Amino acid sequence: MRRFLKDRSGNFAIFTALMLVPVFGAAGLALDYSNALSIKTEIQGVADSAALAAIAESSAGVEQAYSMHGDGEVPLGASEALKFFKAQIEADTGYELDKVTAKVVKQNGRLFSVVDYRATVPTTLSKVLGKQSITVAGQARVEYQTEVYRDFYLLLDNTPSMGVGATPTDVSIMVANTPDKCAFACHIVKNGHEDKSSYYNLAKSLGVTTRINVVASATAALMDTAQDSRISSNQYRMGVYTFGERAEDTRLLEVVSPTTDLKSAKAKAAKIDLMSIPKQGYDNDQQTDFDRALTQVGEKMGNAGSGLTANDPEKILFFVSDGVGDSYKPTDCTKKTTGGRCQEPIDIRHCQALKDKGYKIAILYTTYLPLPTNGWYNTWIKPFQDEIPRKMKACASPELFFEVSPTEGISEAMNQLFLKIVNTPRLTG
Template sequence: MKHTLFSRLLRDRGGNFGIMTAAMLPVLLGVAGVAIDVTNAMQEKNRLQALADAATLAAASAMADTGEMTEAEAETMATNYFLGPELENQKNKGASDAENADTRKALEEAMQVTATTTASSNTAASYEVRMKLNYDLPLNGLTGVLGFKTIKIAVESYAQSGREGNALSMYLALDESGSMKDYTSTVNPAQPTKQESYPCGWKTCYRTVPNYLTKMASLKAAAAAMFAELDKADPNKELIRVGGDSYTHETKTEQKIQWGTTDIAAYVKKLPEPPSGGTDASGAMTNALNALKKANATEKTAHDGKGNTNFDRYIVLMTDGEMTGNSSSWNSTIDKKVRALCDQAKTDGLTDAEKADGISEEEKARGIKIYAIAFMAPQKGKELLNYCASGEDYYYEPTNMTQLVQSFGEIARKAAKTGTRLTN
């Protein structure tokens, strides 16, 4: 009897599934946990990579923009740029201040940020910011069944900013007519107020009023910003040549194109305050065209001497008014003359056949490119400068000093082809 019961027990398979399930359950839970954690890890890696890219790019751009940021300052900026959004993300998930402090410490220990500045003999400085992160991401409890507590996430980002090595010759045609003595809406930060006299009965009284900057003072500040950008792009004065001429209804003595910005900066500083006279840009534009045109070998010879086999040619035409000549009324003859000079500049170097067939964008790029700035100008002035500009990206219409300074600075960066690029 005992033998029979024992034999039946051995042959019974009724509980095998339960036993096998109990034995395999931890493994099944672990596998499910791994699948969840792998998906989460990939999402987290992508998110951290995006943060790292944004951080290195921001720091590299800032180094190039200021030109004065130290490597240590750039490293701190990149670190904070990364940690700020990440800690905010943890806080939104419910992390306490203490937990956020632990997260910050862990990330700082896992992060390596380096910023470097390099320079070569014929270009401006190049700025590089690199970030590496090897972070242990905690796993969920299901994966812990298999004995794994964390998974390592590796992120690396590299950003570089700097000048592309563009050689150029630039000529400024600047308005110094009487309307340039008018005030802008910008208060002089160095002396925000001034005393103004006014009659009060039998005596003269004085009151304090805002001290607004004139258009001429604004132009000088904007030109200084441009020259600073050009100097930053070409510290060794081997790539960029600048000259210029100012005008009223008469064309003033020009500043010949020279290497760097020293001579033209001194020229602009000496523009008269208060200015006077009417407006006729045709003489200054003629001088600009003659200085830069292909038939004049001066610029090519100068650039060849520095090893610049190719260089771009730019005219910066600025006015705050319309073409009036020595009067207060718009002069259509002068306006047409300036337009014709702009056409000649933009097509300089093209053959007659190319001009007759219509000018393509590629052919336009071979001519002299014109940046046009209509500073607080009336409609006729805007229409003229919009016509002269070499495209939408070459036309500016600032209405105050801040915008004027930004315009001149942006023109310098565009012409010098200063840019920021990201490499991972």
Template sequence: MTRTRFSAIAALWRRLLSDRRGNVLMIMGFATIPLALSTGMVVDYSRAARLQTKMNAAADAAALMAVSKPMMEKTNEDIKVIAKSFFTSQVSGLPGLTYDPANVTVTITGTVGASNTRTAVVSYTAQSQNAFGGLLKMATTPIGGTSSANSSQAPNIDFYLLLDVSQSMLLPATTAGYNLMTSKAPKSCAFACHITGATNDNYAIARANNITLRTDLVNKAVSDVTAVAKSTAAENGAKYRMGISSFFDQYQRVYPTTPIAGSYVVSDLDSIKAHASDAVVPSYCKQSERICGQNDNDTNTSFTNAFNGALSTMPLSPGDGTNVQGDTPQAILFLITDGMRDEAFNGNVNNRKIGPLPTELCDSVKARGIRIAVLYTEYLPGALDKDPWSVTNVRDPLLKPVDKISPPLIACASPGLYYEVTTDSDISAALAALFQKAVATAHLTQ
């Protein structure tokens, strides 16, 4: 009986294989399932990659802290506990992360004493929760990483702060501010506009209602980081100089505007603090004309002009930052931006380029031996929902469902020098943390 049934099933299967009627529809039906699963896996992988980037940054920070000057007076066992606790505090609460502190290992080698060297290694494993992988019995994606740091003499460094002052930096800095602006101006200028003399664009409404904008917090962060730089220099004996520049469709030197002793940086950090508020979003005549009578097709965020301008102020070959006679400071470019490019390609406003930062611009800076630190003020897709053009040309192709803006910024940043902030985040604290990572008395060896 069993053999007869098996033979019948086999015969039916042979007839199905030989039947060519409706074969295209069947093939499409079979193909749809793996295609859908593949798309879902790409989304899950992207999420896992972003989580790993954030956890790697936390591991970097924990390793650097473990070999910082204050830690040098503590025992190796005490440092292990402190570094592990610090790492856990940084990653706890990350959306989509399954993490057990037991899966973090901190190894400290070296002896007790402020004058001694010490090496720290922070390793972790975790799981990124999948949205689609569960269909294939893959509920999570494993992630992990290792960061190492060792104590060393702090180098002298010149910091070149490059601030994005394009219109999109006029977004409210808090959720409450965003909701207030939306309620006050539901039908006004769609996205962070600033029109000279207008009373109903988002900028004017923000000012009239005391809404703090992202650009306000960036200016404050630059002002605040000067105090961090001064105290850090006093602790480690290094010498720091700073200079500020900004960009929209053009590059602009904010301070100093002319070279001082041949450099566009100054050692008087109080003067940097005083000029931090000089980096402002320029006013615009009207849509498609920043300057009245000059059509620019709203191409008002030129990374090309920004990086070319920054290169004109930075050294061709920075030094090692030692106090040896003839040596010069190291150089670091600090880029603070929402990462969205909108520029006239080769000066042609009708050839508009909208999208992420071209990483080859970063390569031209790194080729000189200059490191790049990136503070990404996250570009929010929700800010574009009410503007059909922005939804079609910006939000859907660049921000949803897969973010295409942050990966190039991560690639642009030198190892360990990427930080991301969003609405309600403390930009001053983020910039201070990024500064400390750049100048810490340690070198990442991952």
């Protein structure tokens, strides 16, 4: 026995054999836990979706909650969450679902949707260590506030480019009736007096509708939608702004200060008109200063709130434009300039600055119409035509971008975008 204990020959092979089990076990444990984590992420995504589906605006759960006189559980919401969850994982393999529960509760004007789950994931190599399975569990929680207080700041581009015909037919009529084949209804006012020979008046006499006419009408109609959608009279405040009344004084113009009197706001919004210019080519047509407008409206908006009370409302910038800036910007223009004149898609740096302050930005992009008969367009705008919608979408907060073509209804699009904002539940954990 003494000689056996002193004998060291063959010990490498023995120790190697002894170490194989824990080495393979540890490697297997890492792989199995990685697989379990992947499966948990997958199930969590389904749980999030189920919790959201339970209190979507069109769901039976929300309808039942609205009909309740007080607080309490909403059985239909819980049923919808479970139904959605089970439908999504029905074909999934690789784990066994041990438990899933759902609850939807109405409390203090808010709906809370909660989905809990637990699943067992079989192991593979970890079995050599005696571990047969890994348990994963989690919770999805969604809050839907039935009465979110919001301040909307409607920034409407009323600069000369918005004097273009509202539809291809309107554009064709203007081109056919102007000696220079101009599609824009330039609004010329000299020394406070309307120039009766301007294309603005020509458009009116021809029955042509311009883009700004449609935007003004749609903004007025939006006030009705907001009034019909609100639960209490002070839930939404609306402020309306343009780029200015006159080209000689281009600055943010407050058409309607933020108010809950939406009937009054509607009347004022309906009167919004195209910015006037004293003559063709005034100030090298540099009246569309997006950078300045976004900065100035941001100064008006104040601190972004939670939306839980009327004194702490969410702040939403609702921006309607054709997406092409034209201003004096000689140093940091994103495109080539001419004499300091900068024609470019919207500079999203100014959008990001607003989003960094907690504001949401909703963009209604009124498609910039190609003007192939216009030499200025072909030289300066056509080269970046494809970038215009992409930059406008990048300016918007996620899911709050809407492009409306001339053949579609701007009023309907504004309503849809507004309703999307006010009907969006929030995933809270």
